Amino acid sequence: MDFKNSDTIPGPRSEDRLPQTAQAAVKIVIVGGFGVGKTTMVGSVSEIRPLTTEETMTQAGIGVDDNFGSDTKTATTVAMDFGRISITEKLVLxxxxxxxxxxxxxxxxxxxxxxxxxxxxxxxxxxxxxxxxIGRLEERGVPFVVAVNSFPDAPRYAIDELRQALDLAPEIPIVECDARRRASSRDTLMTLMRFLHSLAMTGALT
Incomplete structure (x- = not known):
């Protein structure tokens, strides 16, 4: 086998490499029901090319997947999405x-x-x-914040109404988010990091 051209195999882009200043990395999960914008959020905020596992939706999903409000959605995540964002020079999510x-x-x-x-x-x-x-996160003891993704035709509710409807504890942050916009998605992640920091300061984060 001829390996003479092996040096032509493309490597990672320079912007995909982990910054040399990074000293800590934190794993964060983006969760939610079908079609709420998880893939969009990861893609909008990631500083690297996001990894997606989207597959074309087929007739087999009819009656199985609830696509209400996502009638124009043609692909769906079947495993996970992955991205990365540097919060500071030293901290990477x-x-x-x-x-x-x-x-x-x-x-x-x-x-x-x-x-x-x-x-x-x-x-x-x-x-x-x-x-x-939310129940699954509470069972596993994973701290979380709630982000209300802004869909044009979605009804708007006061934060207190949403907290009551979702039966959330008073300390859990609820924020509005436009998952299509990098700044909005980043602000949501910063809200989560501040919440995690406050839990750590009170000894509630183990």
Missing amino acids: YLFGTPGQERFWFLWNGLFEGALGAVVLIDTRRLEVSFDV
Whole structure:
């Protein structure tokens, strides 16, 4: 076998390499129901080319996957999304987006391993799909914040109404987010990091 041209195999782009100043990395999961914007959020905020495992939706999913509000959605995550963002020169977040369909939730156990915290993306048109998601995080003891993704035709509710509807503890942050916009997604992640810091200061984060 001729290896003379092996040096032409493309390597990682310079912007994909981990910054030399990075001293700490934190695993964060982005969770939520089907079609709430998890892949969009990871893609909008990642400083590297995001890894996605999207597959074309087929007739086999009819009656199995709830695509309410996502009628134009043609692909869906079947394993995970992955991205990375540097919060500071020393701190890097590794982002793992989970699949939204219940039939793929068995993959969540592995994705939650080692995660320091989570962002729960919700769609106010389908609040009920968030109940099981939040329940799973609470069962595993994974700290989380709730981000209300801004869909044009979604109803708007006061924060107190959302907190009551989702049965959330008073200390859990709820923020508005436009998953399509990098700045908005980054602000949501910063909210999570501040929440995790406050838990660490009080000894609630183990």
